[in-house]
Amino acid sequence: MTGTDDGWVRSWGASPQAAHDGLGSFDGHPPLADVTLRQVVRISGGGGRVRVRFTNEFGTTPLTIGAARVGLAEPGGGVRAGSERVLTFSGAPGVTVPAGAPVLSDPVDLCLPALAKLSISLHVPGRVETCTCHDPALETGWAIPGDAVAAPALPGDAVPLPVRALLSAVELVPDVPARTVVVVGDSRVDGAGSTPGANRSWPELLAERGVAVHVSNQGISGNRMLNNGIGPAVLARFDRDVLATPGLGYVVLSVGGNDIGISFAPRDASLADFLAMFPGAPVTVDDVIAGYRQLVGRARERGVKVYATTIAPYGGSEIYSLEGESARRAVNEWIRTGGAFDAVLDFDAVWRDPDHPSRIREDFHAGDHLHGNDAGYRALADSVDLSLFG
The missing domain is CATH 2.60.120 (Jelly Rolls)
Structure with missing residues (x-):
């Protein structure tokens, strides 16, 4: 601790x-x-x-x-x-x-x-x-x-x-001693695709399960681990957004999907404006794994437990490619078997369609084959073993 x-x-x-x-939501606002x-x-x-x-x-x-x-x-x-x-x-x-x-x-x-x-x-x-x-x-x-x-x-x-x-x-000062779980990641942490105003991101739904800890959602939609673009990269913001958290007890890393998706996305004209929002050279599987190792090492210096989620599917989305799918599976295999984390939350297994493992189940995505809907985020939250935070 x-x-x-x-x-x-x-x-x-x-x-x-x-x-x-950001995503441009403030553009045009007075x-x-x-x-x-x-x-x-x-x-x-x-x-x-x-x-x-x-x-x-x-x-x-x-x-x-x-x-x-x-x-x-x-x-x-x-x-x-x-x-x-x-x-x-x-x-x-x-x-x-x-x-x-x-x-x-x-x-x-x-x-x-x-x-x-x-x-x-x-x-x-x-x-x-x-x-x-x-x-x-x-x-x-x-x-x-x-x-x-x-x-x-x-x-x-x-x-x-x-x-x-x-x-x-x-x-706040809790009524009984407690610790904070910080979840850091991208739009799937942020809750993109969920019902606005309903608190349906999976970290918020995890808090509803009565976890004896506090939960801080540090997701940024469009965020990556290694390169800036939409918000500072996780490696750049980790000290501020995670390690400086009062009462920090647990870190959940749920990032890397955009690093892979953007690096291997089709380079065609229809995606040119979108991809221009993500500067930096493409990254490899080894780059992503090295990024995870850096985050784990920095968190362990604080004496906290570090968990990771596997990267959920994104087949059918605009940025999908066979090369990206191969990289996603390789990173997930390392997350599951590499021994770097105190525990693994296998979100890929929760969301993937058994008949089409590169895709999210139809009843779990928000229509874009990339982000969850309320049911999808509920399934992720419900899959988490609460004893990890005991």
Whole structure:
């Protein structure tokens, strides 16, 4: 286990990225200036003391937060009466966050059951030149003109917020000692293809099974292990998004599929614009395995257990190729038999069609033969042996 964290654990997380390095969800959105952002997050485990991590890690200028609050969310953007807590920063009501930095709020007392939904509001009085975000949000959020941090109900001039903006984690002191499971990976971790606003990524569904730990989802849609592109590569963000997690107890590596898929994708005109989002030379099976070894070594330095998922099929998708399928199977064979991990979660076995092993079962994908639907992600979560986190 890790060193001392003063009892804090991360109960919810969203990996930061630059708005221009995402899926484009923020393109065309009005600049954030003199605006209140109200966002809903669902924590995994419960506790009685909470703090919020805001982020300007991809900002190019300082970020001023004029005011911030947290409370239990009500449907439709409201905040439950009596649950509102003013967030402060070293005792002050606001804070200026340097470019490239995060900031933690002061702790507040708030009794939170497991799987509680929180409403987090922050007022940005100035203009945000470069928004640090997570794309897509997969949970409803709103932008409201002016300072509406204290509004108990969602004002009528609120507009939807298409990304998770300036917010990266919720941390709390649990009622009983607990550890955090950090799942790091790509869109299949992020929950792409699941029902928006329903908390149906497989890490969130794992938390619903009553795991005696907290779960932090550090998936980025389109992410790779070895090369930047859509978000920083896992090797580049591993210290920030995983190893710096308060209460870290377990790491689940669920990455590598995009490294293989992009490297071996057909080089035809129809995919040219898509592939341009992924710079860097193609990688080999040996490159991917070496990347896993690096991540395992860095995690073991923290004294935590490291698990890996096998790479699920993607036959039938636009990026599929026979060469990529051969590479996927070779990497999966190493994951299963190489002895590098404390345990293996065989997601390939859960999702593959018995009659067409290069493809996801028809009832488990979101229509693109690449991402799961709600049932597919449920099957992954249900396949996990909970004793791994005991």
